[in-house]
Amino acid sequence: MPTALEGIRVLDLSRVLAGPWCSQNLADLGAEVIKVERPGAGDDTRGWGPPFLKAADGTDTEDSAYYLAANRGKRSITLDLGTEAGREAACSLARASDVVIENYKVGTLARYGLDYASLAAINPRLVYCSITGFGQTGPWSHRAGYDFIIQGLGGLMSVTGEADERPGGGPQKVGVAVADLSTGLYATQAILAALFWRERSGQGQHIDMALLDVQVAMTANMSSNFLHSGVPPRRWGNAHPNLVPYQTFRAADGWIIVAVGNDGQWRRFCEIGGQAALADDPRFQRVRDRVRNREALLPLLEEMVSRFSSVHWIEAMEAAGVPCGPINDLQQVFENPQVRARGMRVDLNRPDAGAVRLVANPIKASRTPPTYRLPPPRLGEHTEAVLADVLGWDAARIAAARAAGALGSPAADG
Numbered sequence: 001m002p003t004a005l006e007g008i009r010v011l012d013l014s015r016v017l018a019g020p021w022c023s024q025n026l027a028d029l030g031a032e033v034i035k036v037e038r039p040g041a042g043d044d045t046r047g048w049g050p051p052f053l054k055a056a057d058g059t060d061t062e063d064s065a066y067y068l069a070a071n072r073g074k075r076s077i078t079l080d081l082g083t084e085a086g087r088e089a090a091c092s093l094a095r096a097s098d099v100v101i102e103n104y105k106v107g108t109l110a111r112y113g114l115d116y117a118s119l120a121a122i123n124p125r126l127v128y129c130s131i132t133g134f135g136q137t138g139p140w141s142h143r144a145g146y147d148f149i150i151q152g153l154g155g156l157m158s159v160t161g162e163a164d165e166r167p168g169g170g171p172q173k174v175g176v177a178v179a180d181l182s183t184g185l186y187a188t189q190a191i192l193a194a195l196f197w198r199e200r201s202g203q204g205q206h207i208d209m210a211l212l213d214v215q216v217a218m219t220a221n222m223s224s225n226f227l228h229s230g231v232p233p234r235r236w237g238n239a240h241p242n243l244v245p246y247q248t249f250r251a252a253d254g255w256i257i258v259a260v261g262n263d264g265q266w267r268r269f270c271e272i273g274g275q276a277a278l279a280d281d282p283r284f285q286r287v288r289d290r291v292r293n294r295e296a297l298l299p300l301l302e303e304m305v306s307r308f309s310s311v312h313w314i315e316a317m318e319a320a321g322v323p324c325g326p327i328n329d330l331q332q333v334f335e336n337p338q339v340r341a342r343g344m345r346v347d348l349n350r351p352d353a354g355a356v357r358l359v360a361n362p363i364k365a366s367r368t369p370p371t372y373r374l375p376p377p378r379l380g381e382h383t384e385a386v387l388a389d390v391l392g393w394d395a396a397r398i399a400a401a402r403a404a405g406a407l408g409s410p411a412a413d414g
Helices: 018-028 086-095 117-120 146-152 178-201 213-216 221-227 261-272 276-280 287-294 294-305 310-320 330-335 337-341 384-389 395-403
Strands: 011-013 032-037 052-054 061-062 074-078 099-104 127-133 206-209 248-250 256-259 322-327 347-350 353-359
Touching: 011 086, 018 074, 018 127, 018 178, 032 086, 052 261, 074 384, 086 117, 086 395, 099 178, 117 127, 127 178, 146 178, 146 206, 146 213, 146 384, 178 206, 178 213, 206 213, 213 221, 213 353, 248 294, 256 310, 261 276, 261 287, 261 310, 276 294, 287 294, 287 395, 310 322
Parallel strands: 011 032, 011 099, 032 074, 099 127, 127 206
Antiparallel strands: 052 061, 248 256, 256 322, 347 353
């Protein structure tokens, strides 16, 4: 089956999540991705466990489940950029690549001759994507950026969490590293656009991605509301500032989500709960009425919902066309028949561990769907093969580079 990015080679100098998430997206779409890692250590996330991938004998491997999530489809090589041979190999790989992705602190790669200006001089068609916390410019450009910090700094936590005046109120981070993941997705988009431009112009370019920029962009309608009102939005927990009821409720046996978006749905919701009179109460008839009288209405709805099971509510509301749903844990997610039907789990075999269970790429494309060719690699697994296949190094040159400490040792690198 053809792939959308067949023939595109990506040199991935990034680690942790935002950069690797981007390069994994490109690998899924058919690009050849060469992941460069530090000898003996590798990507920081390899050690971010437990849990760890289990070897065939049941013992832990050196690779955490966290690392597995963002590194399929890649070949791993180990290079010490502090050595002349390591820098030479990285520079030669960049010359032979279409894309470079890096997330070093601003200015670090210039010391190794691996910054955009240096590499563009030898490969003018190169698309070079830098991912940092704060970008390549501005007074904070040299600061390190971490997802948690960016969620707070970029405004997300000001609108995430229970309302301050309610029990448990206060800021909360999102349960996944949304700033990192969103930056990886925006970086993927930017790289694909740059490759498209290169096809028309023949020119590469430098892409400057910042977690803070992306987090500000991802506040979307919340920032738009602020820019047009001058009033910063506040935390509403699981409630909605403009709709009631649009939140979680505790049924007799667990939590459900009720998302009433109009007055017709509101009436049907009340009828299902045996409280049709609520729909006729002048305090609650229209959306604006329910929003104004939220505090009077919610205790009545909480008592109504608590009378019946979650299954009763979900089945009855789905039949009546009232938006609702459960709050699943991840075991329930992967047992869900719709998730199974959509193929959202993929297993890739690795020689040392058997099946590596991964979350599939969500893209569904009729002619060039994502492909899964390689499991997340062991540290340095492909060093010699890449240097031989891509750069044409012979065994003697590879052995000399390894002896000089540029490649690490095979034992240390798996």
